[in-house]
Amino acid sequence: MALASKSSSRVELARAKVNLALHITGRQPDGYHLLDSLVVFPQIGDRLAIEAADALELRIEGPFARDLTGPAEDNLILKAVRSFAEKAGIDVPQVRLTLTKRLPVASGIGGGSTDAATTLRLLEDLTGTYLDDEDQHALALTLGADVPVCLFPEPQIMRGIGGDLSPGPDLPTCGIVLVNPRVGVSTPEVFKAMERRENAPMDLMPEKFETLASLVAYLETCRNDLQDAAKSLCPEIGLVLSELEAEPRINLARMSGSGATCFGLCELRDTMEIERTLRVAHPDWWIASGPLS
Incomplete structure (x- = not known):
């Protein structure tokens, strides 16, 4: 598909998701736990760059690149690209994504989820195709329970099984x-x-x-x-x-x-x-x- 700007490239910090508080308040019959949590996104994270290319491509570098095991096609970033195209009704964008993996893998700070959410934001800007909030949230949820909260990297309160989100408090400089x-x-x-x-x-x-x-x-x-x-x-x-x-x-x-x-x-x-x-x-x-x- 034609991108919003063939010469454009974008870079974003995929911020870590930190639970300042995490209360487990129950468990549903299906096994999912209920929670009540204050989530913040410090200025620490992976680096994700996107640019127009001849084909969909993902490059992974950085100190924790080798810890991302498994087939590249299973990477959540590529899943986010394909799912975005399907939800938006467009061809799969021909883009090159470069992930500099600075956050440790499977470490309780949402590295994979924030990478996927950042991919969705970058895709909207690069393609000029924007989903409404409901579709964006639904799409993010198909990628993982923590992806929706990472769409807006600002203080939030998570409830339910994680999808019930509301704005968090203003934080002091610290x-x-x-x-x-x-x-x-x-x-x-x-x-x-x-x-x-x-x-x-x-x-x-x-x-x-x-x-x-x-x-x-x-x-x-x-x-x-x-x-x-x-x-x-x-x-x-x-x-x-x-x-x-x-x-x-x-x-x-x-x-x-x-x-x-x-x-x-x-x-x-x-x-x-x-x-x-x-x-x-x-x-x-x-x-x-x-x-x-």
Whole structure:
């Protein structure tokens, strides 16, 4: 198909999806768990570039490229391209996508989901074909339960099985440090190891947090209900959390999603120095830092 601009190319940061709080509030008869979660998208992520080409092509590079195993045709980015074309009623776009994989794979921060959602946004801009919100959400949901929330990388509240989305609060200027011990953890096994699945939802959330202290005070009333189960399966998570909690410049430490990535919230001015300190102590860990939003 003819693209909006044959000479155009676009690049976007596919931001990590971080669960600042994750409450498991029940389980449906079909096995899907119900959740109540505050999700944010820090300025940390994969890099995705798209440009016109002679055929559909996906190139993968970066530090975690080799961890994306399996046939290329099964990659969620290519599935997103083909599904977008089908939903939009257009030919499959002839584009070259280049993914610089900076986020660890299967690590509780939605790397594959945010890559797919970013692909959909880039395709709309490059082709000049825009789906309405309902069609876009439905398309994203066919690609994965976490893809819809990644379509709009801003604070959001996820409820239900993840598809019930509403705008999250305004966040203060602050920083986040992400740490992954480079040890895999199985999401199904984490859910299986949970001792309790009927938990209270998050407390009523204000529309805006003026300061890091007010955000932390609220988050201290919250939990990640998967954290203990994940720690029982992957003791390295406990070590990461202990290191983050021992760092005096970190105001709150918690695991994201089903792990094994953990985060620490801090003042923005301290992020780089905390990252450097942790890298010296644990050169085998994946560590990244940046603004929270």
